[in-house]
Amino acid sequence: MNAKNRxxxxxxxxxxxxxxxxxCAYAIxxxxxxxxxxxxxxxxxxxxxxxxxxxxLIVSAVLQVLLFVFYAGAALHFLKTLRGEPSPLTDFIEPLxxxxxxxxxxxxxxxxxxxxxxxxxYAACVLPDRVTRxxxxxxxxxxxxxxxxxIVFLANFALSIFILLDDxxxxxxxxxxxxxxxxxxxxxxxxxxxxxxxxxGLLVIFTFGLGxxxxxxxxxxxxxxxxxxxx
Amino acid sequence: MTEPFEPKNNxxxxxxxxxxxxxxxxxxxxxxxxxxxxxxxxYADYMHRLDRARKAEMENLDHSREEYWxxxxxxxxxxxxxxxxxxxxxxxxxxxxSKAAFACGILSIVTVFFGFSLFFGALGVIFALLSRKTKxxxxxxxxxxxxxxxxxxxxxxxxxxxxxxxxxxxWGRMVERIRNMDPNDPNAAAVLEEQLLEEILGTYGVQSxxxxxx
Numbered sequence: 001m002n003a004k005n006r007x008x009x010x011x012x013x014x015x016x017x018x019x020x021x022x023x024c025a026y027a028i029x030x031x032x033x034x035x036x037x038x039x040x041x042x043x044x045x046x047x048x049x050x051x052x053x054x055x056x057l058i059v060s061a062v063l064q065v066l067l068f069v070f071y072a073g074a075a076l077h078f079l080k081t082l083r084g085e086p087s088p089l090t091d092f093i094e095p096l097x098x099x100x101x102x103x104x105x106x107x108x109x110x111x112x113x114x115x116x117x118x119x120x121x122y123a124a125c126v127l128p129d130r131v132t133r134x135x136x137x138x139x140x141x142x143x144x145x146x147x148x149x150x151i152v153f154l155a156n157f158a159l160s161i162f163i164l165l166d167d168x169x170x171x172x173x174x175x176x177x178x179x180x181x182x183x184x185x186x187x188x189x190x191x192x193x194x195x196x197x198x199x200x201g202l203l204v205i206f207t208f209g210l211g212x213x214x215x216x217x218x219x220x221x222x223x224x225x226x227x228x229x230x231x
Numbered sequence: 232m233t234e235p236f237e238p239k240n241n242x243x244x245x246x247x248x249x250x251x252x253x254x255x256x257x258x259x260x261x262x263x264x265x266x267x268x269x270x271x272x273x274y275a276d277y278m279h280r281l282d283r284a285r286k287a288e289m290e291n292l293d294h295s296r297e298e299y300w301x302x303x304x305x306x307x308x309x310x311x312x313x314x315x316x317x318x319x320x321x322x323x324x325x326x327x328x329s330k331a332a333f334a335c336g337i338l339s340i341v342t343v344f345f346g347f348s349l350f351f352g353a354l355g356v357i358f359a360l361l362s363r364k365t366k367x368x369x370x371x372x373x374x375x376x377x378x379x380x381x382x383x384x385x386x387x388x389x390x391x392x393x394x395x396x397x398x399x400x401x402w403g404r405m406v407e408r409i410r411n412m413d414p415n416d417p418n419a420a421a422v423l424e425e426q427l428l429e430e431i432l433g434t435y436g437v438q439s440x441x442x443x444x445x
Contacts, residue, residue, distance in 0.1 A: 014364050017326055200360075206353035206382070214357055 005193045008229055012221035015082050022089065023081070023217035026074045029092055031212060033070055037063035053122075061111050068107025069096050076165050078221040082228060098168065105172035106160050113153055117146040155187040156180045162227040182230045193226055328362035332374035339381025343388070352381030401430045 016023055037060075044059040072095040080087035095103050120142050124135040160179040163170060170178070183190065197219055204211040268277040335355030339348045355378025362371045396402040405427055412419045 010365065013361060016361070017328060017364070020327065200357065203353040203357050206349050207357070208350070210350075211354055211357045214361060218361060 002189060002192065004229065005189060005196065005226075008193065008225040009196070009218075009222050012082065012218060012225045015084070016217055016221055019081065020214065020217070022087070023078075023221075024213045025089060026077050026092060027213045027216040030067075030070060030074055030216065031209075033067055037067060057115065057122075061115055064111045065104055065107040068111070069100050069103045072103045072161050072165065074220055075161050075224060078217065078224045079162060079165060079227070082221060082224050095165070102164050102172045102175075103161065106157070106164065106176060109172075109176070110154065110157065114150055117150050120146075151191060152187060155190045156183050158190060158223065159183060159227050159230060162224065186230055190226060193222060197222075326362055328358050329368055329371040329374065332356075332358035332362055332378070333370050336374040336377030336381070339378050340384075343381060343384045346385070348381035349385040352378040352385065354378075355381070395435070396431075399434050401427070401434060404430065 041056065041060050041063060044056065070092065073092040076094055077087045077091045080091065121139045124142075125131050125139045157176045157179045159182050160172070160175040163175040163178050164172065167175075197215070200211075200215045200218070204215055272280075332355050335351045335358055339350075339352035339355055342348050342351060355374055359367070359371045359375040359378060362368065362374075367375065393402070396405075405423070408423060408426065412423065416422075
């Protein structure tokens with residue numbers, strides 16, 4: 001982790017201290033919505049078969065896009081926290097109340113690219129009745145290559161949500177373009193920042209996911225700090 | 232360029248509406264500038280105060296608060312003459328996170344024999360890591376050590392348990408039973424669990440004291 005990322009994380013920790021009850025409420029709300037979306041997805045997948053599988057994928061994608069708007073609400077809270085501004089709990093639904101379509105467009109593009117990248121793996125391993133060794137090797141290679149490509153793609157547009165929050169006049173595509181410009185030469189640093197949370201991820205697994213209530217605010221505040229730094 | 236003169240009082244000396252009175256301006260002029268030595272404040276006190284302000288600025292604390300500058304509460308430890316006068320060293324200051332980390336650290340040690348040490352240990356490490364501002368405080372460091380010890384103890388006991396199961400042959404027999412298990416049997420897992428318990432009790436179970444058996 002480079003020195004700038006260390007400073008960003010240190011600043012995020014300092015700003016979060018003393019207000020964890022609010023920050024944890026945001027994490028619990030996000031977690032609750034994730035669980036709810038998983039439950040809804042389970043309702044919509046009737047059984048095995050090609051049709052139900054594709055239907056399940058579509059339902060999952062739609063739910064992820066909808067969740068994106070609430071992630072924008074959480075991002076607004078942590079951006080305000082970093083700036084020392086008061087942030088009521090109603091900020092969680094602020095993007096939903098005001099021009100939710102802008103966030104939905106960005107979410108749709110990001111989720112759609114992720115699903116398109118997964119198509120070869122579904123075609124090779126999930127849909128056929130019998131999986132060959134060649135298909136497994138292809139899937140593993142594609143997963144690594146596609147995963148890296150998707151991470152670079154997400155890193156490019158990681159700041160678009162904050163740009164949308166800061167400027168109500170900017171369009172979703174313009175925000176994505178501005179984000180890509182801001183991230184020029186900083187993508188590596190951003191990926192390193194995200195990777196620095198791997199240890200926390202491991203600890204969260206040990207706590208059966210409960211630790212995410214405290215780690216998610218730290219992560220989101222660090223990403224917001226990265227935006228403040230790149231601005 | 233000087234501002235044009237605007238009367239703020241009428242001829243009787245009363246304030247004109249909509250304009251700040253001389254009294255208000257005088258009060259604003261007399262508001263204490265906390266960056267300068269205060270009346271009755273010794274040079275040592277003044278330097279202490281500035282030192283604390285610099286430290287607070289470094290730590291990104293809210294140094295604009297009057298309570299801070301006048302050294303009453305929160306960030307400092309009273310005024311000159313108090314036994315512990317001066318800023319609170321970072322290693323002695325505790326926030327809610329470090330308290331939580333400390334509690335989880337203790338729980339991770341206490342619950343080693345109940346299997347919860349990994350859960351509390353991981354939570355303790357998370358809290359300890361989140362509690363640091365610039366560096367670890369004393370309590371956070373102790374909590375981190377205790378939580379790490381709890382996690383280590385969990386994995387150590389896990390390895391010892393697996394070693395005991397393997398060396399006694401229980402592991403191999405259970406793997407064989409899982410292979411031969413009917414996947415459609417809804418009670419298979421329960422039966423397997425019962426068999427494992429029986430095997431463990433049969434091998435390591437409490438035996439009757441010598442001479443008590445009939």
